[in-house]
Amino acid sequence: MADKKKALKAVSQSVYSCRKCGQCGNKVTDAVPYVCPVKETTPGFDHFYSRGKIVIAQGLLEGAIEPSKELAEVVYTCTLCGNCMTQCGAIDRDTGGPLVDTVGVVEALRTDFLEEHPEWVANEYKALLTATRQYDNPWGVPRSTKEKWAKKLSLPNALRNPSETLLFVGCTVASNPALNARAVKAAEILKKAGVAFAILGKDEPCCGSVQKRIGAVRQARDMVNNNIRLLHTTGCKTIVTLCAGCANALKNDYRLGAEKLKPNVLHIVELFAQLLKEDKLNPTKKKGSKVTYHDPCHLGRHMGIYDAPRDVLNALPGIELIERSATRENTICCGAGGGMRLFESGTLAEKIGQSALESASQTGAEVLVSSCPFCEMNLQTSSKTAAGSITVYDIIDLVYEAIV
Ligand code: SF4
Numbered sequence: 092m093a094d095k096k097k098a099l100k101a102v103s104q105s106v107y108s109c110r111k112c113g114q115c116g117n118k119v120t121d122a123v124p125y126v127c128p129v130k131e132t133t134p135g136f137d138h139f140y141s142r143g144k145i146v147i148a149q150g151l152l153e154g155a156i157e158p159s160k161e162l163a164e165v166v167y168t169c170t171l172c173g174n175c176m177t178q179c180g181a182i183d184r185d186t187g188g189p190l191v192d193t194v195g196v197v198e199a200l201r202t203d204f205l206e207e208h209p210e211w212v213a214n215e216y217k218a219l220l221t222a223t224r225q226y227d228n229p230w231g232v233p234r235s236t237k238e239k240w241a242k243k244l245s246l247p248n249a250l251r252n253p254s255e256t257l258l259f260v261g262c263t264v265a266s267n268p269a270l271n272a273r274a275v276k277a278a279e280i281l282k283k284a285g286v287a288f289a290i291l292g293k294d295e296p297c298c299g300s301v302q303k304r305i306g307a308v309r310q311a312r313d314m315v316n317n318n319i320r321l322l323h324t325t326g327c328k329t330i331v332t333l334c335a336g337c338a339n340a341l342k343n344d345y346r347l348g349a350e351k352l353k354p355n356v357l358h359i360v361e362l363f364a365q366l367l368k369e370d371k372l373n374p375t376k377k378k379g380s381k382v383t384y385h386d387p388c389h390l391g392r393h394m395g396i397y398d399a400p401r402d403v404l405n406a407l408p409g410i411e412l413i414e415r416s417a418t419r420e421n422t423i424c425c426g427a428g429g430g431m432r433l434f435e436s437g438t439l440a441e442k443i444g445q446s447a448l449e450s451a452s453q454t455g456a457e458v459l460v461s462s463c464p465f466c467e468m469n470l471q472t473s474s475k476t477a478a479g480s481i482t483v484y485d486i487i488d489l490v491y492e493a494i495v
């Protein structure tokens with residue numbers, strides 16, 4: 092018989108290190124207007140934020156409560172933004188790092204529910220996993236869709252014409268026509284900077300990030316192993332991604348198994364910052380705008396990339412960068428992470444996005460810039476109903492306007 096609650100047992104140390112103090116839901120400072128975006132945009136009961144989810148995990152581990160459809164729903168009300176882990180006061184004295192892996196606990200709860208009680212997991216998550224099996228794409232579109240954006244650019248395919256740099260566009264940008272322009276602009280910027288690169292087009296696999304986040308750990312692990320083999324056959328030395336989720340997966344998840352990804356992984360903002368430093372990008376066109384930067388959770392809290400996007404924005408003529416109080420590691424989640432757009436048809440994700448936009452508007456900025464297609468997509472949707480007026484851009488748009 093399969094080991095029950097296997098994933099939860101693996102994170103039991105985190106569960107028992109939690110002091111149930113509630114800081115992960117209630118801490119408020121000048122730099123932390125609120126910790127948990129889900130608590131902030133719901134009635135705020137304990138089960139909406141980390142403390143409650145950890146109490147549930149403990150109850151399940153000890154058999155004091157039984158799994159149920161209601162609990163399955165609760166464990167999917169989390170964007171996995173990680174702010175609770177950042178704000179948690181339980182620190183490992185030896186390492187100085189957090190003692191409670193709050194994100195790990197939620198992922199473990201999801202994994203066990205999907206493994207042991209898939210009938211209680213909402214159909215939207217299972218449909219995403221089926222679409223991935225069918226199309227290798229969580230958006231459920233055929234492989235050929237993923238190369239449409241590159242049709243007019245005559246870019247080399249990394250399997251037939253290897254290059255040291257591989258531009259890994261990611262399913263979200265490549266599959267959604269509204270986001271295709273990000274890939275086109277990124278490719279044109281790199282060409283302008285003299286960077287030789289190749290793409291995978293319809294051969295580009297899904298990175299497996301969203302599957303892992305929603306608890307399909309075994310499916311994600313198989314994807315990672317297959318993808319590592321494919322990426323190694325390209326012989327590339329550097330992989331550049333446009334998506335914060337892909338960057339985090341390729342950089343971190345692809346180094347957890349027996350076979351590890353060898354190429355260096357960069358998010359496009361890191362490459363832009365590097366190219367600017369080397370004078371290979373020359374932004375001259377002036378766009379007078381007050382902008383504030385939205386740190387994507389995957390890029391910021393999960394990967395520690397805070398300076399590169401700011402270096403890029405500060406190098407663009409006419410851009411005035413205004414920091415909001417909740418910035419860098421205290422960033423406010425956009426609402427799209429952790430599969431939240433699948434929960435209740437995205438209504439909670441949209442509310443969370445509205446809160447993020449309202450906080451950005453308070454800086455007096457005209458533009459909110461992010462560097463992740465999930466952030467852009469959710470913030471764009473939320474901006475239709477949010478109070479205040481702030482336009483949402485991806486950083487690629489601003490670099491493109493200053494250069495091309
Ligand atoms: S996760 Fe950290 S902040 Fe939250 S209740 Fe536990 S110890 Fe307190």
Ligand code: SF4
Nearest residue numbers: 127169170172173175
């Ligand atoms: S990861 Fe984010 S959304 Fe989830 S409980 Fe923590 S603060 Fe809330």
